[in-house]
Amino acid sequence: MNRKKSIAHKLLDAIGLFEIHKLIAKHINQHHADIVVDYDLSLLRSAHLIGAPKIGFFHFRPKRFRNGGTNKLRRIGERLKHYQKLVVLCDEMYEEACFVWPHLKDKLLVLPNPVDLDSLLKKSACSIDFPENLTPGEYFVSVARLTHQKNIHLLLRSFAKARELGCKWSLAIIGDGEDRVDLLDLSKKLGLEEAVYFLGYQTNPHPYLAKAGGFVMSSREEGFPVSLLEGMALGCPIISLACPTGPTDILQNGKLGKLISFTEDNPDELGLAMFEISNNAALRKNYAEESKLFSQNFSSQKIAHQLMSLLRDIASNQRP
Known part of the structure; x- marks a missing residue:
């Protein structure tokens, strides 16, 4: 210093x-x-x-x-x-x-x-204090630090767009960081207080991943986001921006999940993808099955x- x-x-x-x-x-x-x-x-x-x-x-x-x-x-x-x-x-x-x-x-x-697949499965089966209004299989989850890099502001705006299109799901945000207060304020401004759950830092986020209907990543950049692989291994359909680097390779150019053109501030395409995932059970099932198989390559x-x-x-x- x-x-x-x-x-x-x-x-x-x-x-x-x-x-x-x-x-x-x-x-x-x-x-x-x-x-x-x-x-x-x-x-x-x-x-x-x-x-x-x-x-x-x-x-x-x-x-x-x-x-x-x-x-x-x-x-x-x-x-x-x-x-x-x-x-x-x-x-x-x-x-x-x-x-x-x-x-x-x-x-x-x-x-x-x-990815330690055996340990991951054991952790995902642990009991947790699940929020009463969070319906298994009908919510999106984000696991990320609440920082500029992770761009949760875009995620909230995209989720608001999905709700405008008719999405009935909730959003669980797991993580903490310097952007927390701003994100709480943005959630209120967007009218999402009753649909977004800020769950803070969790020592074991995997039960939330296992029960989610979709995992969403809105980062500005990554190295190699293992959290995507963990979600895939647990059968959680993935929606991710094609940020540099990692998501494009992990999702096999969009074959294993919704891969969205990279943007830092336009919520439209990401919001549409969230709406489509929430309304297409067959697509979620296909992504989940293919992703589980692919994740074995990273054992x-x-x-x-x-x-x-x-x-x-x-x-x-x-x-x-």
Whole structure:
């Protein structure tokens, strides 16, 4: 925080970080690791000092990585050259990373985040204090932080549009954040007080997903939204904006759910999709069945097998 105040603080911060990263690399090298797995790229500044082969994971959009501008992304690209492999979570992220850092294309590969399906099913079966007026199978659910990125303002306006078209369902919003007060005010202005339930943060939102008639995501951007996969695994039909990155790949270009043209402020198409889902039981059933099958591709066992194969491949290529 202080480095924003003066050049002296920036200099002190830079020197301190340099020494810290040297110390980190020193300790890692002392362990003589076969492979270093940098699961959040926190070793980016230490990578050139670490002797073992390294694999790094991206969990965010490459274009927005560490809020970098053109010059910052270029510097990051130079540091990424010290990794043997770089994992992105979906095809969209791969294409974006290749565009930002074309010199890293041979290092990039796609390996999605896993979903613990067995644990998910157990959590979804837990008993909860379900709101009396929330009818199972006849409500939409959103699971998201109440922040600018998640754009719940658009979701509320879209839900109001769906109600205008004749949708009788309710909307349950699970999550908390700095936008909560504004969203409560907007809900009142739209006349949705009796149809929208702000349920706050829930340690286990999965029973709500399992009982919902549809899961709606209105984000401005994502990395790889596992919440969509969790909803699909529980047989909850999905409606999502085609924001960068993740939803287009997860929904297979709209084959497995309603994929809406990306917008930050137009509620019409999203609202129409919500109305259509609420009035088409056959479509909901089709999405639910196909989504459950597709979600098996992201089971912990399958992703773990792919990761182990990757690690063995890296290790074998390092042998003399």
